[in-house]
Amino acid sequence: MEKIIKKAIRRGQKTLSEYDSKQVIQSVGIPITREKLARSRKAAVAYANEIGYPVVLKGCSDKAAHKTEMGLVKLNLTGAKEVRNAYDEIIGKGFELDGVLVQEMIRGEREFVIGLSRDPQFGPCVMFGIGGIFTEVIKDVSFRVAPITEVDAEEMLGEIRMKKLLDEFRGSPAVDRNDLINALVSIGDIGYKHSEIAEIDINPLIIRGSKPVVADALVVLSEQKKSRRRAAS
Known part of the structure; x- marks a missing residue:
């Protein structure tokens, strides 16, 4: 993860490519396509x-x-x-x-979103909710300030209005909640430990069978402060 981020910062990038974004996410144990x-x-x-x-x-x-x-x-x-x-x-x-x-x-009838953002007052915050193309319309999400515990993550799953999508659905098994919990905790840890990352957007997180898989993702880098050269005396 550090190697990818440092290289992007040296190149003056504002975001990582999808490939590099997913490599960062996979490095903390979250499954990708x-x-x-x-x-x-x-x-x-x-x-x-x-x-x-x-x-x-x-x-x-x-x-x-x-x-x-x-x-x-x-x-x-x-x-x-x-x-x-x-x-x-x-x-x-x-x-x-x-x-x-x-x-x-990858195909799945259930799509979720996991995000990381930085609030000016609270700092890094983790988000979970309904994903896909209607994320911004439905706005069915829950938040916690990072870092978060497994208990925090489990509570987040139960706070969305459409939480029944996590249960057995149209012949598909219930979503593996442990995998979702681990993903939320891991994203929170990234936000807490890596100030050079401003945002993470995982959308969609598709449920294949019972397992969540990251189909698309974007990592946004924090604005880097330019070092000032000392004026010659």
Whole structure:
């Protein structure tokens, strides 16, 4: 984690790419989608074959927070030809990219959000709630000031209005609450220990079977204070 953050700060980045954001999140034990970063069409096809179809291709850059709107996301690709065409389309957009993320196409009927933000008064705060494209509309979330305990995290799960989605749902098993609790505690620890991270947005956190998996994420870096050179006497 430290290596990724330090490199981004040296480069003057304001955010991490999706790939680097998820590497930070995975480093504290939170499961992410199977994925690899391709820097050629040939590598993209090889990674897709390795991961297994269907796959998603995403243009990857710290400057591409809104990938869908930029035309940098290609979903449900089922073969090598589709992967090659999607790779060419993404590269052809002309954006400065670190590569193209080849990611397993993960499906789930339940989507949640986990976040970290910094409040001017309370400091780092952890958020949990209903995720997906309607997060900002539904606004069904709970908060705690970091660091948080497992008891805090368990209480957060019970505070959202749609908490029944955590139980058995449409033939799917109940969500593994221990995994969610561990994820919330871990995100709180990142916020408490790493002041260089301003925000984390994990959305969606998709429930596959009973297990939560991070399908997309963004880490925003804190504004770095510029060192002042001493004036010559």
